Amino acid sequence: MDDDSPAPAPAPTGLRATALLGRPKLWLIPTVLTGLLALLLSLLYMGGIVNPNRELRDLPIALVNSDTGKPLTGQQQNLGTQITHSIVTNSGSRAAGWRQLTRAQAQDELDAGKVYGALVIPADFTNSVAALTTTNATTRPTITVLTNPGKGSLGSSLASKISSTAAQQASLTIGKQLGAAATQADATQKLFLADPVRIVTQVGHPIGDNSGIGLTAFYYTLLLVLAGFMGGNVISNGVDTGLGYADNEIGPWHTRRPTVPIDRTQTLLLKMVMTAGITLLSVSLIMLAGVSILGMDATHIPLLWIYSYCAALAVGLGVQAINAAFGGIGQLVSMFVFIVLGLPSSGATVPLQAVPGFYRFLSHFEPMRQLSDGVRAILYFDARGDAGLTRAWTMIGIGTAIGLLFGFAMVQYYDRKGHKRLTPQPA
Numbered sequence: 001m002d003d004d005s006p007a008p009a010p011a012p013t014g015l016r017a018t019a020l021l022g023r024p025k026l027w028l029i030p031t032v033l034t035g036l037l038a039l040l041l042s043l044l045y046m047g048g049i050v051n052p053n054r055e056l057r058d059l060p061i062a063l064v065n066s067d068t069g070k071p072l073t074g075q076q077q078n079l080g081t082q083i084t085h086s087i088v089t090n091s092g093s094r095a096a097g098w099r100q101l102t103r104a105q106a107q108d109e110l111d112a113g114k115v116y117g118a119l120v121i122p123a124d125f126t127n128s129v130a131a132l133t134t135t136n137a138t139t140r141p142t143i144t145v146l147t148n149p150g151k152g153s154l155g156s157s158l159a160s161k162i163s164s165t166a167a168q169q170a171s172l173t174i175g176k177q178l179g180a181a182a183t184q185a186d187a188t189q190k191l192f193l194a195d196p197v198r199i200v201t202q203v204g205h206p207i208g209d210n211s212g213i214g215l216t217a218f219y220y221t222l223l224l225v226l227a228g229f230m231g232g233n234v235i236s237n238g239v240d241t242g243l244g245y246a247d248n249e250i251g252p253w254h255t256r257r258p259t260v261p262i263d264r265t266q267t268l269l270l271k272m273v274m275t276a277g278i279t280l281l282s283v284s285l286i287m288l289a290g291v292s293i294l295g296m297d298a299t300h301i302p303l304l305w306i307y308s309y310c311a312a313l314a315v316g317l318g319v320q321a322i323n324a325a326f327g328g329i330g331q332l333v334s335m336f337v338f339i340v341l342g343l344p345s346s347g348a349t350v351p352l353q354a355v356p357g358f359y360r361f362l363s364h365f366e367p368m369r370q371l372s373d374g375v376r377a378i379l380y381f382d383a384r385g386d387a388g389l390t391r392a393w394t395m396i397g398i399g400t401a402i403g404l405l406f407g408f409a410m411v412q413y414y415d416r417k418g419h420k421r422l423t424p425q426p427a
Contacts, residue, residue, distance in 0.1 A: 048344030052354035058097030059353045061159050062106035062118035063087060069126025078126040083170040096162045110148050110205040113387040117159030118146040118204055119166060129174060132196055141197045143167040146204030150380030153213040155351040164199055171197035207380050208297030216296050217376040218348035224308055225368055227282045228315025229338050233331050235274050236323045245421050264411035268324045275316040283309045300383045307378060311371045314400045321407025342368030370395035
């Protein structure tokens with residue numbers, strides 16, 4: 001029995017890829033943009049970490065002189081005062097920004113994250129040195145180097161190295177003085193007196209074992225920024241698809257919804273309200289994964305959650321504003337604002353005192369630096385305002401206000417000018 005039903009129409013065929021490869025205009029924009037991105041990302045990311053020691057300037061380190069001993073014979077100042085003066089007036093190195101403090105002040109600044117470490121000369125230092133040339137010597141003179149791992153492993157390590165070098169130089173200088181005075185000492189005693197000071201390294205402000213050696217603050221901040229950035233873009237694309245202003249393609253499935261008549265201002269308002277709601281979920285899941293499941297050390301949990309939500313929301317609202325203002329390249333612009341320029345200028349892994357001046361300039365307003373200071377204060381420094389939390393809250397408020405004003409100003413301008421959004425049309 002013959003089937004008289006019409007045969008299905010053949011699938012339409014178009015141009016082949018090989019025919020389109022010869023079109024220069026098709027290559028131009030992707031090639032230029034990809035090349036520029038690769039170059040800029042390499043320069044920006046690697047430029048901030050290539051040589052921290054070369055760029056290091058004025059790293060805050062506390063210098064404590066507690067020496068109460070009387071000056072040695074023939075000298076006008078005790079050894080603690082001499083060492084302090086020598087360190088502070090050393091013009092050969094600008095790596096450290098020494099802060100002369102009392103022991104209590106130094107501890108307070110360690111606890112507030114204001115210094116990366118401390119060099120402490122004890123009260124009995126001169127007396128201990130004087131006793132080395134007599135039969136009363138019972139202990140070796142000691143200078144203590146205090147670290148601050150809450151400021152990050154690299155920053156604390158740099159401060160420790162600088163402090164240890166200064167202490168070692170002081171020991172050698174004292175050794176020369178003792179060697180000149182101990183003319184009757186034998187070879188063994190002279191070897192001991194040549195480098196008489198013992199340098200002890202201790203943790204000045206301890207943090208928890210599950211703090212990533214001071215790196216959990218950086219990675220947690222990065223999660224908040226990524227949650228705001230990716231969430232903002234997903235919401236933006238989802239709303240455009242749902243309102244019929246963009247096609248929805250998932251693998252072989254393609255849908256095109258009817259276009260909903262709505263202006264740019266109302267669209268942006270919708271996206272921002274959705275961002276505020278969905279960010280509640282994403283931030284809660286970040287804390288669930290980091291604190292509850294992985295066991296990251298964290299205190300002030302309610303404050304950490306509120307801060308995390310406000311931080312991620314500020315980023316998400318900024319992304320929506322940038323996308324609304326710049327359209328198709330908005331995602332690229334927001335990536336540079338929040339991630340590409342933010343990471344090397346955050347000061348969360350490499351201290352800002354150890355990066356080139358360009359990044360220090362960016363750090364005054366780049367979001368990631370502001371957010372990481374607040375996270376670090378909550379996680380490591382007992383949520384102290386002077387540890388960076390007050391500034392972080394202030395900058396979150398300023399950033400959110402700028403995002404809202406910029407976004408709505410741009411879309412209202414477009415609406416007034418009659419710039420309607422184009423809707424997808426079949427070929």
